[in-house]
Amino acid sequence: MAIAEQKLTSVSPATASSGSFPWRTWLATVDHKKIGIIYIVSAFVFFLLGGIEAMLMRVQLGTPNNTFLSADVYNQLFTMHATTMIFLMVMPMNVGIGNYVVPLMIGARDMAFPRLNALSIWLFLGGGLLLYLSFLTGGAPNGGWFAYAPLTQVQYSPTAGMDYWILGLGLTGIASIAGALNFIVTVLNMRAPGMSINRMPLFVWMNLVVSFIIIFAFPTFTVGSIQLLFDRQFGAAFFNPAQGGDAVLWQHLFWFFGHPEVYILILPVMGMISEILPVFSRKPIFGYSFVAFSGVGIGFLGFIVWAHHMFGVGMGPMANAFFAAASMVIAIPTGVKIFNWIATMWAGDVRLTTAMLYAIGFISMFIIGGISGITLASPPIDLQQTDTYYVVAHLHYVLFGGSILGLFAGAFYWFPKMTGRLLNERIGKIQFWLMMISFNITFFPMHIVGTEGMPRRIYTYEAGMGWDMWNFIETIGTFLLAFSVLIFIYNVLSSLRNGEVASNDPWDAATLEWTIPSPPPSYNFLHIPVVNSRRPLWDAKYPHAAGDDHHGPSSAPSQVRYEYTDEETEGAKDIHMPSLTFSPMIFSGGLTVASLGFIYINKDILGLPTRVAALGFILIGIVMVSIAIRGWILDSRKDSPYLSQHH
Amino acid sequence: MSATSHAHDEAGQAPLVGSLGVDSRKLGLWAFIGSETLFFTALITTHLIFYARTKADLAAKGMLEHMDPKLYLGIDLTTILAAILLASSLTMVLALAATKSKEWPKFRFWLLATIVLGSAFVLGQVYEFTHLYHEGLKLAPQYVYEGETVKSLFGVTFFVMTGFHGLHVTLGVVWLIAVYFKVRRFAASPENPMDVELVGLYWHFVDLVWVAIFTLVYLI
Amino acid sequence: MAEHATHDQHAESHESHSTRFYWMIGAILAVITAVEVAIFLVKDTIGHELFLAILFILSIAKGAGVVMYFMHLRGDARIFQLVFIVPFLLAVTLCLGFLTIFSHHVGIAG
Ligand code: HEM
Ligand SMILES: [Cu+2]
Numbered sequence: 001m002a003i004a005e006q007k008l009t010s011v012s013p014a015t016a017s018s019g020s021f022p023w024r025t026w027l028a029t030v031d032h033k034k035i036g037i038i039y040i041v042s043a044f045v046f047f048l049l050g051g052i053e054a055m056l057m058r059v060q061l062g063t064p065n066n067t068f069l070s071a072d073v074y075n076q077l078f079t080m081h082a083t084t085m086i087f088l089m090v091m092p093m094n095v096g097i098g099n100y101v102v103p104l105m106i107g108a109r110d111m112a113f114p115r116l117n118a119l120s121i122w123l124f125l126g127g128g129l130l131l132y133l134s135f136l137t138g139g140a141p142n143g144g145w146f147a148y149a150p151l152t153q154v155q156y157s158p159t160a161g162m163d164y165w166i167l168g169l170g171l172t173g174i175a176s177i178a179g180a181l182n183f184i185v186t187v188l189n190m191r192a193p194g195m196s197i198n199r200m201p202l203f204v205w206m207n208l209v210v211s212f213i214i215i216f217a218f219p220t221f222t223v224g225s226i227q228l229l230f231d232r233q234f235g236a237a238f239f240n241p242a243q244g245g246d247a248v249l250w251q252h253l254f255w256f257f258g259h260p261e262v263y264i265l266i267l268p269v270m271g272m273i274s275e276i277l278p279v280f281s282r283k284p285i286f287g288y289s290f291v292a293f294s295g296v297g298i299g300f301l302g303f304i305v306w307a308h309h310m311f312g313v314g315m316g317p318m319a320n321a322f323f324a325a326a327s328m329v330i331a332i333p334t335g336v337k338i339f340n341w342i343a344t345m346w347a348g349d350v351r352l353t354t355a356m357l358y359a360i361g362f363i364s365m366f367i368i369g370g371i372s373g374i375t376l377a378s379p380p381i382d383l384q385q386t387d388t389y390y391v392v393a394h395l396h397y398v399l400f401g402g403s404i405l406g407l408f409a410g411a412f413y414w415f416p417k418m419t420g421r422l423l424n425e426r427i428g429k430i431q432f433w434l435m436m437i438s439f440n441i442t443f444f445p446m447h448i449v450g451t452e453g454m455p456r457r458i459y460t461y462e463a464g465m466g467w468d469m470w471n472f473i474e475t476i477g478t479f480l481l482a483f484s485v486l487i488f489i490y491n492v493l494s495s496l497r498n499g500e501v502a503s504n505d506p507w508d509a510a511t512l513e514w515t516i517p518s519p520p521p522s523y524n525f526l527h528i529p530v531v532n533s534r535r536p537l538w539d540a541k542y543p544h545a546a547g548d549d550h551h552g553p554s555s556a557p558s559q560v561r562y563e564y565t566d567e568e569t570e571g572a573k574d575i576h577m578p579s580l581t582f583s584p585m586i587f588s589g590g591l592t593v594a595s596l597g598f599i600y601i602n603k604d605i606l607g608l609p610t611r612v613a614a615l616g617f618i619l620i621g622i623v624m625v626s627i628a629i630r631g632w633i634l635d636s637r638k639d640s641p642y643l644s645q646h647h
Numbered sequence: 648m649s650a651t652s653h654a655h656d657e658a659g660q661a662p663l664v665g666s667l668g669v670d671s672r673k674l675g676l677w678a679f680i681g682s683e684t685l686f687f688t689a690l691i692t693t694h695l696i697f698y699a700r701t702k703a704d705l706a707a708k709g710m711l712e713h714m715d716p717k718l719y720l721g722i723d724l725t726t727i728l729a730a731i732l733l734a735s736s737l738t739m740v741l742a743l744a745a746t747k748s749k750e751w752p753k754f755r756f757w758l759l760a761t762i763v764l765g766s767a768f769v770l771g772q773v774y775e776f777t778h779l780y781h782e783g784l785k786l787a788p789q790y791v792y793e794g795e796t797v798k799s800l801f802g803v804t805f806f807v808m809t810g811f812h813g814l815h816v817t818l819g820v821v822w823l824i825a826v827y828f829k830v831r832r833f834a835a836s837p838e839n840p841m842d843v844e845l846v847g848l849y850w851h852f853v854d855l856v857w858v859a860i861f862t863l864v865y866l867i
Numbered sequence: 868m869a870e871h872a873t874h875d876q877h878a879e880s881h882e883s884h885s886t887r888f889y890w891m892i893g894a895i896l897a898v899i900t901a902v903e904v905a906i907f908l909v910k911d912t913i914g915h916e917l918f919l920a921i922l923f924i925l926s927i928a929k930g931a932g933v934v935m936y937f938m939h940l941r942g943d944a945r946i947f948q949l950v951f952i953v954p955f956l957l958a959v960t961l962c963l964g965f966l967t968i969f970s971h972h973v974g975i976a977g
Contacts, residue, residue, distance in 0.1 A: 112671045177682060185675045188946065189665030215678060216954050219686035220961070227693065227807065230786070236803040237788035238693070244788045244798030249696065252965060253689060303957060307968075319968060633829065669944045677947045681954035688958035695962075696969045726904050733900060737893035740937045744886055851937045855930055861900075862926040866907050867919065 028580035030114035031522055032103050035121050037418065039096025042125055043089050049132070050084035051485060053077045055478055058442075062475035064463035074459035075142035076161065080131070082145035083165065086265065087172050088128045090403045094268040095120075095179050097410050098207045100418060102183065104513035104520065105201045107192025107529045110577070112185040115632060118584035120179040126592030127171030133596075134164035141165035144457065146258060146309075147228065149239030149250040154232045160599055163232060166225045167595040171588070173218050180211035187211075192512070194531035198292075201511045201534075202285060205292045206271030209299045210264050216303070217260035224253035233602045248313055255306035263302045265399060266366075267295055269406035270337060273359050276413050277341050279509045280356035281348025287340045288534065294333035301330040311382045320379045327377035334370055338363060353507070354428030358409035361436050365401025369394055372447065387457075390450025396443045408435075408488070415495070416502030420518045423499060427491045435484040442477030445470035510535035523575040526568060578639040587628035594621025676845050680852045683815075687856050690811060691863055694804040701799045710792050714801045716779055717865050724778075728771045729861045732816075735764035736854045739847045746830075746840045758827050758843070761850065765820040772813045776806070805864070812860060815853050822846050884936070892936045899929045 026034055057077050060069040069077070103111055111117045134140045139159035143152040152162050187200070187208045200208075228250070230236035237243035239250040278285045285291060307315060307323040315323075341363055350356070372394040376382045385391060416422045449467045450456075461467060505514040512529055513520075515537055533539050597617025600610050665671055705711040712718045717725070742757035783790070784802040791797070826846050830839050903925050910918040935941035940948055 112665075113675065177679075181675045181678050181682075184678050184950075185665075185671045189667045189669065189671050189674055191666035193666075195666070212953075215682035216685055216957055219682055220689045223686060223689035223693070226811075230803070230807055234786055235788070236786060236807070237800065238803065240788070244697075244701070244800055246696070246969075249693065249969070252968065253693075256961065304960070304964075315968065629825075633825070637833075667944070667946055669946060674946060674950070678950045681950050684951070684954050684958050685961065688962055692962045692965045695966060699966075700969075722904065722907065726900070729900055730897065733893070733896055736896075736933060736937050737889060740889045741886060744884070744889065848938055851933055854937075855933050858926055858930045858933065862903070862922060866903060866922055 025580065027585060028582045030110070030118050030578045030581060030584075032099050032111045032114065032117060033418070033520065033522075033524075035117050036096045036098075036100030038121050039092050039099060039124070042121075042128070043093040043096055046084050046088035046092075046128060048485075050081050050089055051482060053081040053084065055482060057081065058475045058478040060459060061461075061471050063472065064461050064465075064468055066460050069459060071459045072139075072142070075457075076135075076140040078457055079141045079144050079161075079165075080135075083131065083141065083169070085399070086145060086261070087169060088124075088131070090265045090399065090407070091172075091176065092124055093407055094210070094265070094403075095124075095176075097272070097407075097414065098183065098203075098268060099179075101414060101513055102204055102207050103186060103190065104417075104516070104524055105204050105511050106187065106190060106195050107512050107525060107531065108186065108190040109524050109528075109575070111182050112190055113182050114578045115581060115584050115636060116178050116182050118581070119587055120175040120182070122585045122588035123171050123175035123178070123591065126588045126595075127168045127173075127175065130171065130592055130595060131164055131168035134161050134168075137164075146254050147225075147250075149228070149245075149247040150241060152228060152232070153240050160603060163229065163599040166229045166232075167599055170222065170225060171591060171595060173222055174591075175588075176214050177218055180214035183207050183211040184215070192525075192528050192531055198289070199531060199534045201271075202274035202288070202291055202295075203268070203271035206267045206274070206295050209295045210267045213260045213264055213267075213299050213302065217257045217264070220253050221257035221261075224250055224257075227253075248310075251310050251313065252307070255309045256303070258309060259306040260299075260302045262398070263298055265403050267298065269362070269403045269410070270295070272410040272413070273341060273362055273406055274337075275511065276355050276359045276409050277344045279413075279507050280351045280353055280359070281345045282351075282508075283344055283348040284510075284535065285340065286343035286346075287336075290336055291340050294336040297333040298330060301326065301333070305330055308377050308382070311379045312386045324377055324379050328374060331370065331374050331377075338367060338370075353412070354423070354425055354432055355409045355412035355507075357429060357432045358405050358412060361432065362402060362406040362409060365397055365405060365436075365439070369397030369399075369401055372397060385450060387455055388450040389446040389454045389456055392456050393443055393446035393450055396446070400439060400443065405435075405439075408432075413507070414513075415492075416506050417513055417518045417520070419496060419499075420502055421495050421499030422502050422506060423495045424491050427487060431484050431487040431491065434480060434487065438477045438480030438484060440477075442474050442481055445474050505537065508541075510538040512536055515540075521572065523572060523577055526572055526575075576639070579635065581631065581635040583628045583631035583635055586624050587632070590621040590624025590628060592621070593624065594618045597621060670841060672841065672845060673848070676848055680848065683852065687812070687859070690808040691859065694808050694864060697800040697804050701801060705797065705799055705801075708792070708795070708797060710790075710797055710799070713783060713792065714790075714799055716775075716784065716805070719782060720775075720778065722865055724771065724775055725861060725865045728768055728775075729857060731764050731768045731771065732854045732857050735761050735768070736851050738764060739850050743840075743843050743847050746843045751834065754830070754843075755827070758823065758830075762820060762823050762827065765816060765823060765850075769813060769817055769820065772809065772816075776810075808864070809860065812853070812856055815856070819846070819850050819853050822849065889936070892932055896929055896932050899925050899932075903929075 026038070029035060029038075056069060057074065060066050060074060099111070099117065103109070131141070137160065139161045141147075141161040141164060142159070143157050143162055143165070147162065147165065151157060187204055191200070227236065227238040231238050231240060231245070237245040239245050239247050241247050274285055274291055305323055305327045307319060308327040311320055311323075345360075372390070376385060376391065376394060412423055412428055449470045452466055454461065454465070454467050461471075502518040504517055506518070507514070512525075512531070515529065516524060529536060594617060597614040597620075600614035601618070603610060603614075667674070701714075702711065705714055738757045738760040742754050742761060745751070745754035745757055779802075784805070786803055786806050788800050788803055789796055789798055823846055826842050829842065830836070833839070903922060906913065906918055906921055906925075913921075934951070940951065
């Protein structure tokens, strides 16, 4: 097998160029695995940036009346912290892992649209860089991650920061929609034979649901931010009440997107947990269909609860009652999932690997966050707690305790598949406990100070309000948390060099990605597997074990293969994979440059020269996009499945 | 387009037809159209909200005739625009039918007709915009009318909404032209019918949006 | 071969129509538009409610014509219907929801 593995990798283009780091094969790649890794690495870098911003804020809040940061800088930091963590960290991290794993799980050789996939990653990076460029050009966005009007009008936020926010998130938004379309088509149309919808791994299910949420939720945000851009650049006043606009309209447009967005952040992670728990409990997931359909249910309900973020604006009793009730209903499918996970572990043969610990950590912390969410869904309570640290506590229990702990579980679980080496388990467990403890030290007291009335988004506070001690403790917790992230980085770097070498299937897992080498060859599967159950690999390994009712090992076990003869691996040469292309990168580069120009198109900074330069940027961008489109069409013809028939 | 279609060869499935039995690009485009539906809905809804709010106020001040294009321009121009777009949908579907029966001269004729009609729509809209602008409708929330300042977002919501529709039509024309030249250059390419079908779907969708705007903005 | 594959698939999922059929649909849609404009011109005589009712019915018919016949959604694969109709219903919800909230009816939203 080892020999076969080597043969398999020898045909991958990565090794074709010898010597230094093969830049070309990465920058022009259309391989879903490489794109996934670029997503993951860049999201992690943004995680560190967002973390640094958080630490600066926590230093400022550690003691009362602190002057470490000015109010203005503090505003920029909390805006960029949240924007980064949500749009540049958790979302792309989900997408990155999904990009890597989903095609493998369904037995495909790539995403449905490999070039579009490359476009997504470069657009995401372009948007992220544009956002961070604002720090160097006169001030980062400072209106909060939900950019409440009229604070974001040009009178109140005169730097170009909010324009960077609109256009930067515009680019990442296009990337998200393109990526989501790609996932939808891939999952629906690229499944291996026998991988019917109700046999798909739950991680695949959740990616499908989330992709639909993305394409349905993002448009209102896009429209809202276009309108905001018109307000700022051309004086349109959509959201400026002083001139006949309506600030509350922005809130509705934003939260119609914003609430589904929080499910975009959590559902893929729930999918990961639903893969990891069964493997380390050596039991099938309890109630597969319930977990899958509660995900669909959450997706639908998520679109009718948005205004629970707006109880504070005074919508009227009918609206409040409706949105409160709908929000409480959404806790039901969420609870269903939690019970299913617990039942999966129940009486299982539980192995407490680091990935499993993180998965359990996810469940326990997410329960706390879910409960505080339900309290907030009640308008009378919310009116008391809104805009206090209690909300900050809630969102960090669901987003850090939920999404990020879950992502760590995913990282420990799939790292061996992606790199061929296991992360160090001992260091991993130490890191897990440190992170769990310091997370709670940092965020639990926020429930208390929030209930005591400490508002969120204040840059400092008076001594003697009863908040001093808790704030100090939270700041200490933050440093411990940062230390645990450093341990993780050390673990990754050292394991990449000296980590234990991973076999195809280091965890004794059940899904298709574990049937192929770690890391997989560029074409993933030498022979496309034929699937006959929900756990094709377990069936192949344990043909006599009983499965669940209808989808267990049947008379025809799944055809998944571990080992190949040399002759077969020779055949891999004939597998046609799409060729390298720079067109997607040039395309997104063009859009990024044009966006930068658009930010300054109507700014009175240096008078005419700025506008001329801005116009120049837009033109350059358009030229780049046109070149890219031409290249794209020609490149796609090289790989067209229609045309290859005639070779 | 998709590399992985090859993957299904050995499973005995036809290439290009995935696990769902449909063309991947077509599925992607339909999903995109779904997303665009929400995009235009948000724009139209914004317009309706502000329109309902300011209408009574403007009418009381005797301003409505000067703010609502249908009242001082009449609906002649928009009716013509709607007819043009509808006709272009017809020529588009005829072009597609011609590709299916491989009548290439016919196809070229109908596709060119679609391009011409689409461009005519864009030009008509440019004309309408300049005309409205000279009549005093601006991308601005406030107007001075007989010495009195009046607040109205009508111009703002109207221009942004119809402008984004116009932008979509323009991109559609560019796409049509690209398909025209691609089919001309690679005449015998087997993917041509699907290329035409895709741009056609997008084109009909843009027409569909105009059906909604025509009713909700111009007629009501 | 490829041609064959696509063709087969479409033969199944599409009802194929003659060019005459498309011309007819085009004519019907043109007539609907003409009627819309006509009732717009006489709306003061028929009353506002009736005008709105007729107008909505007509434009829904027109839109449905475009989607079902020009876009061939009728008779095409189910999945296309799904990925269009679900967001369409969502869009209707969005529009009606927002219009209700911004109607400023006492009790509902103010
Ligand atoms: C049990 C289900 C949940 C309910 C009932 C719920 C309810 C709420 C409510 C009512 C608020 C508004 C608080 C306020 O601003 O006054 C809120 C805020 C928030 N929730 Fe949840 N939530 C739930 C689950 C989640 C999940 C799963 C996530 C994300 C993974 C999440 C993320 C957030 C975020 C980020 C905010 C703060 C937004 C902001 O103001 O910046 N929630 N939640
Ligand atoms: Cu919410």
